[in-house]
Amino acid sequence: MRLITHTDLDAVACAVLLWEVEEILEVKFVDPATIQAGKMPIFKYDIIADLPYDKRCGMWFDHHESNKPPEGRKFEGAWAPKPSAARVIYDYYENPYLEKYSDMLAEVDRIDSGKLQLEDVQNPQGWFLLSNTLEMEAEKHKDDEYREHVIQLIRKSPAIGEILKDPQVSMRAARVGDEFERFAAILKESTVMVGRVAYSDLRKRADLPRGNNYLVYSLFPQAACSVRLMPEIEEKGMVKISVGNNLFGEQCGFDVGAAMKRIGGGGHKGVGGARVKSEEAEAIAKRLVEEINDFCARKGKQRQAEEGN
Ligand SMILES: [Mn+2]
Structure with missing residues (x-):
């Protein structure tokens, strides 16, 4: 199956979980607007996660209030008003094999539902730091390749300390502080x-x-x-x-x-x-x-x- 998901940490976590419980062969990272426009080819072997529904897909998981399914819509998967789409997937499968990701899930919930502290933004650490490395490049394919790398890293070991030591991750993480400063200067102007x-x-x-x-x-x-x-x-x-x-x-x-x-x-x-x-x-x-x-x-x-x- 192919997974079509968003570009942030919740999307990456969705991919990690689905990779364990479904046969995922390929991950596509897209914006909600791409799905909404209906322009993307979608097939019955596709799973859509953390994005709007498309009736052509085989399975759908989401948590966005604005995508709440109308009464009577029949689909495989789940929509629930939970803090993250990854949480919707986790609860749907109730698979003990996914329990090793519970620490990651708690942080994905916190970050995706915006339960952040000012300190998170002032000095990003842990999963929040990782989340800020996922969308950094002007060329989309570079971020796509990186996100695929991060998915496999998390699957290898969901310990965030180890993940942040990976050369590709640490290289991006080192840039996050500078990017924040650059961002702040532009915002002020x-x-x-x-x-x-x-x-x-x-x-x-x-x-x-x-x-x-x-x-x-x-x-x-x-x-x-x-x-x-x-x-x-x-x-x-x-x-x-x-x-x-x-x-x-x-x-x-x-x-x-x-x-x-x-x-x-x-x-x-x-x-x-x-x-x-x-x-x-x-x-x-x-x-x-x-x-x-x-x-x-x-x-x-x-x-x-x-x-x-
Ligand atoms: Mn989400």
């Missing part, structure tokens, strides 16, 4: 606070390092949410909008996944994204910023009223 939202326009920043979704909150701790227009690199004519709640700060409870679904994307309550037409991107992002600020203001008033009673 391209971000303004609009009400309670940190709004970043990164469309012209093709030099932005990949993969850090949390740094913005250590730089703008007063933000309730972030809205980011990402660099125009991957698809011509389309821009990715990334939105999240501040993991470390006081949250307003804005449902990001639902808001992203309304504009053709998806995600979780806390974090999500969508791909929109370039010419509409700025207007959509600004509407989102307004929507979040309105929501936060309403929440604030509600809280005041409740406290007053």
Whole structure:
């Protein structure tokens, strides 16, 4: 079977688990938008994990709120609102052979559901450090080859101390700190606070390092949410909008996944994204910023009223 999965640590963990319990011959790493567009050939021997559903596949595992299956959908696999897709797979198979991965699972749950501490971002360690090495290269195939390498390393021994000693891993891990600094400098230049939202326009920043979704909150701790227009690199004519709640700060409870679904994307309550037409991107992002600020203001008033009673 072929596994089609996302590009982050949850995806890698899904691959590790499925490799033990199914005949996996090949892993494809893709973005949710690729599945959503329906353009990718998918066959009945394919397993999709940590990505939206496609009816052509043989099995599907996911945990994204925005991908919750409608009542009555018949499919092999499982959807559950768990902290990670890897956890959905782990619980589905209930296979004692997978128990050796329980430490990894706990960390994948924590990282994928954004239960991070400020210290994680300031000084990445362990599985969080590994997760930051998975999306580093401009050329996608380099990251793909690296992720396949990491999958096999974890299968050999799921001890994170050993994994981080691997030459390829340690070489990337050594770069993570520098990438964070570079990322922070670009964010500072391209971000303004609009009400309670940190709004970043990164469309012209093709030099932005990949993969850090949390740094913005250590730089703008007063933000309730972030809205980011990402660099125009991957698809011509389309821009990715990334939105999240501040993991470390006081949250307003804005449902990001639902808001992203309304504009053709998806995600979780806390974090999500969508791909929109370039010419509409700025207007959509600004509407989102307004929507979040309105929501936060309403929440604030509600809280005041409740406290007053
Ligand atoms: Mn996930």
